[in-house]
Amino acid sequence: MATPSEYPKQVIYCGVCTLPPEYCEFGGTVKKCEEWLEENHSDMHEKLYSQEVIEKNLSTLSIDAQKRAEKDSQKKAAKAATAEAKAQEQRATSKILIKRIERNKRKYVTAVQGLEAFGLDIKKVAKDFGKKFATGSSVTKVPGGGEEITVQGDLSDDIYDYLTETYSDIPEDNVDCIEDKKKKVPS
Amino acid sequence: MFKKDMTPGSKSKVKSSAQRGIRAKVLESYPLLEPYIEEILPKKEQLDLVKLPDRVSLYTLGSTPLFFQHMDDPIMPHLTLVHKYPDAFNRLRIDRGAIRFVLSGATLMAPGLTSPGGRLPDDDEDEEGRYGEDELEAGSVVVIEAEGKDTACMVGVLRMGTEEMKKVKKGQACEAGHYLGDGLWGLNLG
Structure with missing residues (x-):
């Protein structure tokens, strides 16, 4: 048993795949993990990715199992790569819509759609909107499926600025402001 | 249990009486944690209970996950705590070949533990006594380490006693509870 002073043990986690670096090789993003480790913890990189270690690792498996493992890891890597490409593409193409909806002549609500595609938690963003602009802000269901944030008041320009400023991974071109003139027919 | 990515449900504060209960239960199941319990579960701190899908509850302290529990099953440590x-904890070791299966969420099979790279309690090759000497019963919570790695890769419940495993060397050995890279691991508790 080790002495209590050694605890808690500090474990380094990979910045790319979040696993302890030892397990990066099973993650599918080995290349990136390796680069990250070299940059951030070069001593550990040396320990894990030196030629000897790799050879030793391979020698413990039978040739047949090696081949299978190889194939498996390749498949995994390919999968991870395509998933990432897909996510990126989606990010590039998806749009955020900021809609100004007339509610009652001079009164407006602002609806924001499409934030989920950028990996944002819309519930949290809605709360932030409410705090920032001091208005009511809620997540509402859209009839066609999905959810949007509804903010009370005409805030389309403010929200536009706020979004592009606070969330740096949203390109400005992907945010659209549109005006929805009529929603309900006055009774 | 956590193969898919998931989103945390509601977060609520744990009553201090319930918190005492959890503390007692943790100590009962993992007596070896005793010297560190004050660091893990400080008496004064407020624990949070996060509900997860499939009736799993996760106890967190701030944003660090500590233990999780499925209904009234044994309480299990989160891997960051294990690290x-x-x-x-009671530990077993698997051979290199089994790692990739474990990390993709498969049920651990006995050969991964009985082969030369694996370690069971009271193993002849285990010189330092790292893996204990007492045989473990089916249903006990174990931490699975891997050949050539320092950190653990899985926490699970034994399906089969270790003694039986040594004899039979076949079949399901340990149910995958929580493994590196699963939904619980990737959970964002912000």
Whole structure:
């Protein structure tokens, strides 16, 4: 048993795949993990990715199992790569819509759609909107499926600025402001 | 249990009486944690209970996950906790070949533990006594380490006693509870 002073043990986690670096090789993003480790913890990189270690690792498996493992890891890597490409593409193409909806002549609500595609938690963003602009802000269901944030008041320009400023991974071109003139027919 | 990515449900504060209960239960199941319990579950701190899908509840302290529990099953440590206090749990070791299966969420099979790379309690090749000497019963919570790695890769419940495993060397050995890279691991508790 080790002495209590050694605890808690500090474990380094990979910045790319979040696993302890030892397990990066099973993650599918080995290349990136390796680069990250070299940059951030070069001593550990040396320990894990030196030629000897790799050879030793391979020698413990039978040739047949090696081949299978190889194939498996390749498949995994390919999968991870395509998933990432897909996510990126989606990010590039998806749009955020900021809609100004007339509610009652001079009164407006602002609806924001499409934030989920950028990996944002819309519930949290809605709360932030409410705090920032001091208005009511809620997540509402859209009839066609999905959810949007509804903010009370005409805030389309403010929200536009706020979004592009606070969330740096949203390109400005992907945010659209549109005006929805009529929603309900006055009774 | 956590193969898919998931989103945390509601977060609520744990009553201090319930918190005492959890503390007692943790100590009962993992007596070796005792010297560190004050660091893990400080008496004064407020624990949070996060509900997860499939009736799993996760106990967190701030944004660090500590333990999780499925209904009234045994309470199990989160892997980050295991990494911090590796000596406090019952441990087994698997061989290299099994790692990739475990990391993709498969049920652990006995050969992964009985082969030369694996370690069971009271193993002849285990010189330092890292893996204990007492045989473990089916249903006990174990931490699975891997050949050539320092950190643990899985926490699970034994399906089969270790003694039986040594004899039979076949079949399901340990149910995958929580493994590196699963939904619980990737959970964002912000």
